[in-house]
Amino acid sequence: MLVISSFEQSDSLEVAIANLEQNGISKDKIMAVPFEKRREERKLFDNIHRSDGISLFDLAAALGTACSVLGASYGFILTWGPIIWGLIGFAVGAILGLIIDYFYTKKKTKNRIKTPNPFTEVVLIIECDDSKSELVEDILWTNLALGVSQVKNTVPQQS
């Protein structure tokens, strides 16, 4: 029978495979299919699940730094002093940069089809005897599988 599961890419996935092999599932009965890059809408911030690198951060950091230098300088002749004006400069510059980048990126990605953003990155398929399916499923679940399903292969196999 086949046990099919989906995973996010992580060390747990490799631990799952190692566990399966230790429990007598040979390497040629395991198939891992990592997905190619999906068409994704560009997001404002990257996270651990999804990092496209096209974050809106380049200009925010650059303008934030520049305005912070100016703010701190003017702070020496303004009432609140260089610290507060430096921080205000940083915030204003960063927000300005974020806004500019946001509209620029939005314009560039406007025509993309909006797709949902599933976490599945690898599909893992294991062929095993019916007697072992429970064990296999258990190993997959304990190592953070996102979903696990069994397919009973009723058609007799050539062997």
Place this chain on the structure above:
Amino acid sequence: MDNNTNYERTRYYRANVSSFNTNVLHLKNPWVPVWWSAAFPGMGHLMHGAYIKGFILFFWEFVINVNSKINLAMVYSFTGQFEMAKEVIDTRWVLLYIPVYIASIWDSYRKTIDINKLYVLARKEKAPIVPFKLGAMGLNFLDRRQPWLSLVWSMLLPGMGHLYLKRIPTGFFLLLCWTVCTYFSNILTALHLTLLGDFSQATATIDAQWALFMPSLYGFSLYESYSLAVEYNKLYKTEQAEYLTKEYQNLNIQLGKN
């Protein structure tokens, strides 16, 4: 065991995982290193992982800027006190600054273009990426990290975000620079006075020459720790996907055959 022998059989490779640092080729917009080199000579080179050049340029910037009082003159110029600006600039030093400043900006632009080309070649060559390195004095491995967490650590103290990513040379170097600037600029005393509402005393306490280094250090550590986290995540996924594709795609499924 040394798993770095991989490198010897390849011309271009995408990443070097050593026990204290991960150096990775990735595509960059050349204007980003240009900007950071303009903010502080050497930063563009740190972004490329060109550490020796970066560290020496940092050192140069500190020595020349502090001695010629460029930061101080900047404050006077921005605030319209041009006579003061002319007065504080030390002409024994200041002209030394200009060629190196411009050269470091130009060099980081040129280098980005070159590295982008090498990245394309390395990606095509697909040399195996070594994901793990256990050395006598350190341990390093590829994994997935939260970019925002790295950003928050850098906001708390520049350098910490890089240490979270195990980018050890940049991390400790930024921490050192930040500590030196904090001390000489009196910024913590001024912060104390600012929080107490004594603004004029706070302004008088700050040493502008050293304080003006700090926005660049802060902005850079925030930016780079975030973007590196993203690149390291991509590297991790690439390495693992290539490994799985190579090792675990030999299953011969016979579903539905008679």
